[in-house]
Amino acid sequence: MPILALAWKSLLNRRFTAALTVLSIALSVTLLIGVERLRTEARTSFANTISGTDLIVGARSGPVQLLLYAVFHIGDATNNISWESYQAIATQPKVAWSVPISLGDSHRGFRVVGTTPDYFVHYHYARDRGLEFAQGHAFADLYDAVLGAEVADSLGYRLGDSIVLAHGADDVSFTRHEDKPFRIAGILRRSGTPVDRSVHVSLQAIEAMHVDWHGGAPIRGLSIAPEQARAMNLRPKAITAALVGLKSKVATFQVQRVVNDYRNEPLTAILPGVALSQLWSLIGIAENALLIVSVFVVVVGLFGMLTALLTSLNERRREMAILRSVGARPAHVFALVMGEATVLTLLGVVVGLALLYGLLLIGQPLIESRYGLFIAVGAPSAHEGLLLGAVLLAGFLVGSIPSYRAYRLSLADGLSLRV
């Protein structure tokens, strides 16, 4: 114990370099634990992108691809599902509800989702959170649109504004459905899911926009006015995918098999949770890279301590000889330097955690409103505790290098003060 008191006083005497060392360790710990926390929160929030939906049905494809276009609206479907096939599945006795999704149009970089008002009822995320309207309501009129929070925020739209949708993912003038503008009927509250970045219209609206189109281009010489279109048959011919809820989860695999074995059309049904974790394992590589980088930052921080302690040793040989003259053993000299390394590492970890929690408290509301990502400001998790333990252990190991050197020096020097 008395040696630790000496170590503490010796550090106080060199408080400027000691503070710098502590700071560099602290910053690296903040980064490490911050990355770890963000990573876990991002993973859970990702896994919670869609919930309550038991199956996602689309044309035959890989599960990750289907998940990507049906839920994240990234990429395109290889094929559509005919309306008849969709009806056949939707009317299965085990199916409680189903919501069709029709993709293909866009608005200034945001995808347009053609669906039914049921979408706003059945789409759930996180454990059990439903979509909520910040303003307005679901589409009531044929030419009503409902915007995700991000769309409204970044484009500065308000309720009642008029917008024009475009055919395909590229919003260029000659592909716009200029003749059939939409009125914004509702704006959704932020959910941190891809819904935030979508423009929602009814399936009939998708049909209405395309009555005078064929194969991705307007039919020459044919122009049907919006009011005329209302009177036409707007039953969709095909959809892109469907979200399906079952009466009982027990039936999941049974219904999945029915879909996969469907005769008239090659279809795929996936379990969203399974596909999400498959997708995450792909993204997870980047996330692991981030963690590895922050581990290296910690190593650099500890090397700072190693350098500081090693360079101080030479000017401290006299101090070691004095300690030996009053009866200190070389082991005491080892303990003195080790004590300093321990104090530096411990302080670094504590200051780093304090810094992290300070940042979290300030940043949490910002991250939640900006990215819809909720980061809990709780006690460190078991895994974070493990990381902190590893940092302390690494501190010990790094600290043992100058300690051992001090030990050797004091053994060789004895009481002679040769500098």
Place this chain on the structure above:
Amino acid sequence: MVIDIQDMVFRWDAGGPAVLALDALAIATGERIFIQGPSGSGKSSLLSLLAGVTTPQQGKVEVLGKRLDRLGSIERDHFRAHHIGYIFQMFNLIPYLSMVENVALPCRFSLRRRDKALVRSATLEEEAVRLLQHLDMAHPGLLHRPVTALSVGQQQRVAAARALMGSPEILIADEPTSSLDADRRESFIRLLFDECRQAQSTLVFVSHDAALEPLFDRSVNLARINRALAKAEWREDT
């Protein structure tokens, strides 16, 4: 005999030249002995042996009846902590400790000296201040000054107080006056004598400055008795 050395040979490196080769050197209890010799004659090496930091390759080094040459390094470290006060030529003090903490330092490593100190005073701090007072270092203005702000002479007196803390049987001083002015030297040595008398300690005082010799009970010239040196010089002559 407090110190008894016989037929002793010492080298720093196992294969290196002998630094010390002494037939016999005995020092009696309470004696104040002056060991002189030119620089490099092995004075500091001899003190290292007496303090148990090193051991001879041959012969006997007996201190306070203990054969140091037969003790293990941990035992020798304990022995030094319990029985020996040591003063260096200069820079004796730990810069990050206060004057009182510096003086009390030996008690951190030796319960024996701690108990002895606590016989005299109620606390270690009190005992440290008492010793500093004897050495004229306990002015309120001085006590709280950082030790690095003290003059060399003041630092040496603090070092003497530390060496005397807990009344060790032997006080070893390695050229403690070499960095002092001529007029300060004598007064410092007289202070040491007084304190050693009161603590009944034996004083082994080393210096290359022969002018100090008359102050001591007895003097030993290492240049004359260290056979390792004579041989080396003889070799150089031829």
